[in-house]
Amino acid sequence: MRGIVQSIKGLLGGAPRKLSQDQITEAARQLHKFKRQPEERKKRIALIHEELEQPSYSFTHYSFKWRKWRWTSIILINMLFVVSFHFDVQLVEGALTASRFVGFHMADLNSALQITLAHKHIVINLVIGTVTVGILWWLVGGRAFCSWACPYHLVSEWAEMVHLWMAGKGWASDLPLDRRMRTVLYVIFAMLALGTGYTVFEAISPVGILSRALIYGAGVALIWVGLLLSVEVFFIRRFWCRYVCPIGMTYGFLGSVAPLVIEYKLEDCLHEGECRQVCLVPHVLEMTKKSRAEDVTMSVGADCTRCGMCIEACPTGALNFKIRGTGGLL
Amino acid sequence: MMEKKLTPKQKRERRTLLMSIFMGAGVVGSGLMAYLPLHLQWESLLRPPGALAEKDLLAACIKCGQCVQVCPVEAIFLVDGEGGLGVGVPYIDARKQACDFSCDATQCILACPTGALSHDIDKKEQVNMGVARLARPNACLARLGKGFRGKARGADFDGLHRYMEIDRWNPIKISDHPYDLELCDLCVRECPIEGAISLEPLSEDQADDDKSRIPVVHDKCVGCGMCEMICPVESAAIVIDQNREGPKV
Numbered sequence: 001m002r003g004i005v006q007s008i009k010g011l012l013g014g015a016p017r018k019l020s021q022d023q024i025t026e027a028a029r030q031l032h033k034f035k036r037q038p039e040e041r042k043k044r045i046a047l048i049h050e051e052l053e054q055p056s057y058s059f060t061h062y063s064f065k066w067r068k069w070r071w072t073s074i075i076l077i078n079m080l081f082v083v084s085f086h087f088d089v090q091l092v093e094g095a096l097t098a099s100r101f102v103g104f105h106m107a108d109l110n111s112a113l114q115i116t117l118a119h120k121h122i123v124i125n126l127v128i129g130t131v132t133v134g135i136l137w138w139l140v141g142g143r144a145f146c147s148w149a150c151p152y153h154l155v156s157e158w159a160e161m162v163h164l165w166m167a168g169k170g171w172a173s174d175l176p177l178d179r180r181m182r183t184v185l186y187v188i189f190a191m192l193a194l195g196t197g198y199t200v201f202e203a204i205s206p207v208g209i210l211s212r213a214l215i216y217g218a219g220v221a222l223i224w225v226g227l228l229l230s231v232e233v234f235f236i237r238r239f240w241c242r243y244v245c246p247i248g249m250t251y252g253f254l255g256s257v258a259p260l261v262i263e264y265k266l267e268d269c270l271h272e273g274e275c276r277q278v279c280l281v282p283h284v285l286e287m288t289k290k291s292r293a294e295d296v297t298m299s300v301g302a303d304c305t306r307c308g309m310c311i312e313a314c315p316t317g318a319l320n321f322k323i324r325g326t327g328g329l330l
Numbered sequence: 331m332m333e334k335k336l337t338p339k340q341k342r343e344r345r346t347l348l349m350s351i352f353m354g355a356g357v358v359g360s361g362l363m364a365y366l367p368l369h370l371q372w373e374s375l376l377r378p379p380g381a382l383a384e385k386d387l388l389a390a391c392i393k394c395g396q397c398v399q400v401c402p403v404e405a406i407f408l409v410d411g412e413g414g415l416g417v418g419v420p421y422i423d424a425r426k427q428a429c430d431f432s433c434d435a436t437q438c439i440l441a442c443p444t445g446a447l448s449h450d451i452d453k454k455e456q457v458n459m460g461v462a463r464l465a466r467p468n469a470c471l472a473r474l475g476k477g478f479r480g481k482a483r484g485a486d487f488d489g490l491h492r493y494m495e496i497d498r499w500n501p502i503k504i505s506d507h508p509y510d511l512e513l514c515d516l517c518v519r520e521c522p523i524e525g526a527i528s529l530e531p532l533s534e535d536q537a538d539d540d541k542s543r544i545p546v547v548h549d550k551c552v553g554c555g556m557c558e559m560i561c562p563v564e565s566a567a568i569v570i571d572q573n574r575e576g577p578k579v
Contacts, residue, residue: 084399085399093396093399093400093441094394094395094396094399094443095393095394095395097392097393097394097418098392098394098396098443098444099394099396100396100441100443105443107392107443108392111392111393112392115389115390115391115392115444118388118389118390119386119389119390119444120389121390121445123390123443123444123445125443125444125445126392126443126444129443175346175349176346177346177349177350177353178346178347178350180350181350181351181353181354184354185354185357185358188358189358189361192358192361197385197388197389198365198368198388198389198415199388199389199393199415200361200362200364200415201361202392202393202417202418203361203364203414203415203417204357204360204361204364208393208418209411209417209418212393212395212408212418215395216395216398216407216408219410219411220410220411220412221410221411221417222411223411224360224411236353239353243350243353243354244354244357
């Protein structure tokens, strides 16, 4: 229970804090102590050196075994909408905000929330749609929506690559923002919908704009998406997904209790921090810092998008996908 | 007064906080900017059948375009970015492609997941998108006593219409259906709603050899825009005045 509370606090923007010794399990404490021994440290340093000396080593040495599936998933899901409309297959009618999948209602949780607040009616189709979509994304980890379905996430990932390349050349820098900003914006957009009766967020949501542009054709609304991407390229790495998007936060709540998580094994970790460098939401990987893990195995928090980049980045396999509550059967 | 010295860490934190407030305000500000087009009423659009009153429509519409997808004549489009808060909300450009109820029922309403197109409506006669008005009586061929021969909107016009006598199930191009009329009655002839519009004499004491007539719009008109689309003069003599108040039922 405390894990879930901590995980939601992190989602809302709470800063990770150092735990007192009595909050760490005995096994983890022993392991931390063991890892602090000089000879263990030497061993770790030697391992890292060995890793660095491998000729293939660079920031592009990752396997990308998950990324290729993830990109395929994003493209496939979005193409299903496009193909369904243009070839009149009627498989998935609508856009990412709401659709019918072979006739069955689907609705994006955040869009449904916005219009329910604005219109002040409970619409039964939306209830059916959100419950269906909610269960689906809950199963695979809440914010998995972001990294496995959201079209903006994909273009933002490309913008991030440009940003990192430019940062490497010294042409761009990342100004970190306060993560509590997203919680404040979440409340503001909810209040705006409730108070004004307009779905203000929907007007500027790059997710809806992109999804509609793909299906119904490009328009001037894409200028806004371009503007957001240029902010991400030049000033603030992953600005929208990290600090703004209420959609991510809505799915994040589901993710706090989702069965599919990334699991961290303290024993295998060399504490290099490569995972945190590739992560969209590095605060969820706080336990990978030295002496921070509460337990010998830990689940990564609610804000995690289950993108698998940390798994790809980790040279020792200390991070992996896991299905909770199956007692290691899966 | 003593300036409080801040440590580099405090300075960094303060900069982060200020930057966050600035960027957050920017995002909210951009959202609020979307009010402008509405406030200034830059656009007055014909909405699809069953559309709620303008403000409720914008609130209830989930901007998914399922209505766009089911329309057999592809009359419905989604508003682009310049629509501000109305972005992604459906509209019809009747002159380009009117709703002619080729779908028999009101498919767009059935497709709408949120009731932004009101589910209270299930017959075309209940629709209340607007009402037709003879905007340029001096251009109206019937009023001039003229007939019409040829393709109503020219050979290049892509608009579709279902001609019951030709194909009960599929709409065809208007340009594939030329007319030869002694007196132009296209707006009356192609109106999908019975009793919505009729040609009447200009006055009670009109001479018998004066064949000119004037189209008169009746209460039954639902504002589908078929008359506006088919009107052969450029620009249309008859147009739709949009109803912004939502359905009557």
